[in-house]
Amino acid sequence: MKILITGATSGIGEATARKLHSEGHEIWVTGRRSDRLEALQNSLGRERIKTSRFDVGNLDEVKAFGAAHAQGLKAVDVLINNAGLAKGTQKIQEGQLSDWQEMIQTNVVGLLAVSQLIIPHMVSRKSGHIVNLGSVAGRWVYPGGAVYCASKFAVRALTEGMRMDLLGTNIRVSNIEPGMVNTEFSLVRLGDQAKADAVYSGMQPLTGSDIADTISWVLARPSHINIQELVIYPTAQAHLGQVHRN
Ligand code: NDP
Numbered sequence: 001m002k003i004l005i006t007g008a009t010s011g012i013g014e015a016t017a018r019k020l021h022s023e024g025h026e027i028w029v030t031g032r033r034s035d036r037l038e039a040l041q042n043s044l045g046r047e048r049i050k051t052s053r054f055d056v057g058n059l060d061e062v063k064a065f066g067a068a069h070a071q072g073l074k075a076v077d078v079l080i081n082n083a084g085l086a087k088g089t090q091k092i093q094e095g096q097l098s099d100w101q102e103m104i105q106t107n108v109v110g111l112l113a114v115s116q117l118i119i120p121h122m123v124s125r126k127s128g129h130i131v132n133l134g135s136v137a138g139r140w141v142y143p144g145g146a147v148y149c150a151s152k153f154a155v156r157a158l159t160e161g162m163r164m165d166l167l168g169t170n171i172r173v174s175n176i177e178p179g180m181v182n183t184e185f186s187l188v189r190l191g192d193q194a195k196a197d198a199v200y201s202g203m204q205p206l207t208g209s210d211i212a213d214t215i216s217w218v219l220a221r222p223s224h225i226n227i228q229e230l231v232i233y234p235t236a237q238a239h240l241g242q243v244h245r246n
């Protein structure tokens, strides 16, 4: 299958790219850091891998990507809307508008903009699978997480809405909702490696590969099965903020 993955320069996206490439799929990996895209391409051997650098939240860049690859985008069988981020953990009364804008623009508007490049072609072909990276933060809220959670609640609503609007087209839509995964997520959110490491101290979090395996399984279900939502926690986490540490 031809699989487009947004945000494949680290974490879940990179692990998913590696997993799906190892299964023989043709992967198209994207992100803002071109050095990382190049390193991934070099490490996978340049066969069945294409790279494109753009910011999903920058609508001019998404449009330019769409125009430059109009033909290639018609053939995408699977879109993995993985690019996303959290910024800050401040309470709502202390938060920064620029952080809120970046989260909403990346996690919600960016997901929609990339999906819009792909969905009409999938509808014409009457086949395709869209996998969105939601989160347990898209089902439950926690203090200091209001805007990030709102963006992931939106991903959940968009997944449900896509399923409803696409009913009858054979297109599947899935929302993968992980708990704590040790990636660059906490470093991006907190801006400090020591603080990021502390998030996972004394407990075993999920890895990007754990989520990649899950996505691979979701894609491999027979075409009459649509895994719509899948919550996956580390065993040491029972709820947001409820973590068992040794
Ligand atoms: P990482 O920070 O390791 O990876 C995030 C990826 O998204 C990077 O490849 C980054 O690439 C890309 N990205 C971020 N912003 C943009 C943008 N504006 N345009 C294009 N690409 C972008 O974190 P994760 O792997 O953990 O995160 C992947 C997804 O999983 C996110 O949607 C996150 O919300 C979700 N998630 C993460 C959990 C966790 O605990 N880690 C739990 C639940 C969900 P680049 O910087 O090169 O642009």
Ligand code: 8X3
Pocket (backbone or CB within 6 Å): 134, 135, 136, 137, 145, 178, 179, 180, 240
């Ligand atoms: C990331 C999980 O718990 O940091 O989506 O919000 S959490």
